Amino acid sequence: MSALRRSVATLSVTALALASLSACSAKTPDPAPSVDALVSAINSGDFSGVQFASSDADAAAKEQKTAFGSMGEIKHNSTVTTVAQDEEETDGVKTATADITTVWDVDDTDKDLSYTTKAVWEFDKDADSWKLRFDPTILAPDLQTGDYLKSSVEVADRGSITAGDGSDIVTNRPVIRVGLDKTRTEQANWKASATKLAKLVDIDEDQYVKTVMAAGEKAWVPAIVLRDDSTREVTDAQITAIDGATFTNDEIPLAPTREFARPLLGSVGEATAEIIKKSDGKIKSGDQVGTSGLQSAYNGTLSGTDGLSISRYNKDDEAQDQLFSSKPVAGKDVETTLDVDLQKAADKLLADADANSGIVAIRPSDGSVLAAASGPVSSGLNTALQGSYAPGSSFKVISALAMVRDGATADTKVKCTETTTIDGKSFKNYDHYPASKLGTIPLSEAIAQSCNTVFINEGSTIGAKKLNEAAAALGLTGEDGTGTGAILGSVPDDSEGTTQAANMIGQGVVEASPLGMATVVASIQAKKTVQPKLVTSPAPKEVAKPASSLTEDEATQLADMMAEVIDHGTLEDLNSLSGAKIIGKSGTAEYDSEHNAHAWAIVAQGDLAIAAFVAEGNGGAQTAGPLAKAMLEAGVK
DSSP, X not given: OOHHHXXXXXXXXXXXXXXXXXXXXXXXXXXHHHHHHHHHHHHHSOOTTOXXXXXXXXXXXXXXXXXXXXXXXXXXXXXXXXXXXXXXXXXXXXXXXEEXXXXXXXXXXXXXXXXXXXXXXXXXXXXXXXXXXXXXXXXXXXXXXXXXXXXXXXXXXXXXXXXXTSOEEEEEEEEEEEEEEGGXXXXXXXXXXXXXXXXXXXXXXXXXXXXXXXXXXXXXXXXXXXXXXXXXXXXXXXXXXXXXXXXXXXXXXXXXXXXXXXXXHOOEEEOOHHHHHHTTTSSOTTOEEEOXXXXXXXXXXXXXXXXXXXXXXXXXXXXXXXXXXXXXXXXXXXXXXXXXXXXHHHHHHHTTOXXXXXXXXXXXXXXXXXXXXXXOGGGOOOHHHHOOBOOGGGGHHHHHXXXXXXXXXXXXXXXXXXXXXXXXXXXXXXXXXXXXXXXXXXXXXXXXXXXXXXXXXXXXXXXXXXXXXXXXXXXXXXXXXXXXXXXXXXXXXXXOHHHHHHHTTTOTTOEEOHHHHHHHHHHHHHTSOOXXXXXXXXXXXXXXXXXXXXOHHHHHHHHHHHHHHHHHSTTGGGGGOOSSOEEEEEEEEOOOTTXXXXXXXXXXXXXXXXXXXXXEESOIIIIIHHHHHHHHHHHOO
């Protein structure tokens, strides 16, 4: 062979070899992006970004919706654990396998449902891409077409709110849930039946009719939940006499009566959208939660943790196997100092009140709040603990303490004039002040008869700072230690002129709640500064000691003067009560010439201190005095 031919032959062989080598070394695309696309689809339910070797995006999305649709609001997240090309081809087709881990965040603990599934892709040479061999087992282990996962909740027992003796105040009590079952009557009857049922259970007729008509054709439309006890006036027969009306028996957390400390304890109901939003995922739609009062403030303590089970069901709705379970953890009790009998008595006294009102009872020896009633109940206001009003002449015991600290005694002679003028502003005594008690009288008589001008004239001498310190010593301006978000009172230390003069008789800019004034009289009775307490567990925050403390001698002097209020003063109607010495002070605060005045009475006997308040009354002695008297009769054994 010539040299030229040998050269051409050698070149041809080399070219073939290079071509063959190039073909063998062409790389298959990495399957990882395809795996990522599947994981994203499992998390979102949108399979449009997945390429399929079998099935399609719509069918896969439908399969996932079936598989996961009964899991409610439980969130899941799928991630890639491993992905690799398989070493051997199947029928000349390259495959890749990925392990996908799915975690269901079943609750706010670290315990979750987690499982790993496999997914297989085959390489399409023509399309130069990996395509998924879709199978339901990718979504969950052993899942077949039509199978699904379902969560079931076992509701945890809610904790109780307990009284001072440890007995349950709020606990599960029997109720009936009344509503209209639209499947049990003809469509033509729906409106009439809804109207009749609403009228029977005393709810808004128009609104209930609208709700019934807007509900589905097979809906059961709830109307009301009624206590199933001796107070239930609506009978079973009255309900079932209405076409389509039904009721079911249930139990829910309730106080002994509908009125029992209602603004304080609050209520339990289905979580609102606002509550769910604020919970950061801890509360779900349909959950029963505290919606007001202590039930709301301590919902995390009372609610506990629901139990949960997750099982796989087949297309015939038959349970196949359980994948996860957790037992419910009961909520813890909220312990209070309330006395059930005293609270009932206070609630009853205010049941028919036509103005905001409050009664607070405190045990002076330890500061326990025994009752905190607010009326009218329909307003929902917690007047007893959170109302803030001018305390009127009941505040004069604080002014008297400031005067005692400035050297006065019960026998100190003071001038009670009909009127007085401070910085050009005229002040007077209350209407019908006894003329025989004008002139020079002992300080104790000024307290007994509630002479305004005596205290008004002392305003500039005492000054705002000393008045503020006296209020602190009697517990009126302390921090809330009840665990209820209560308000006690406020007494500025910088008031001057006519404002300071008005402050001395409980008007001006001083304010107090019924709890605050009950604390004042409790401190005098205990002969020490009382810090009221109500919720004892969970323990409320510790509060600072008052800037000024009450001494035993100061308390004794005040108590002696307040005893004269009962003996022959504005609250002499209470001297008919038997038992230990009673001390007290009435108060009336005019706040608007077009309205009645705030009426107050603070009293104590034995180990019981009471404050009674009515926002629109005829006078402290006339309106609040009888309430205080009735509470002493109910509480002093």
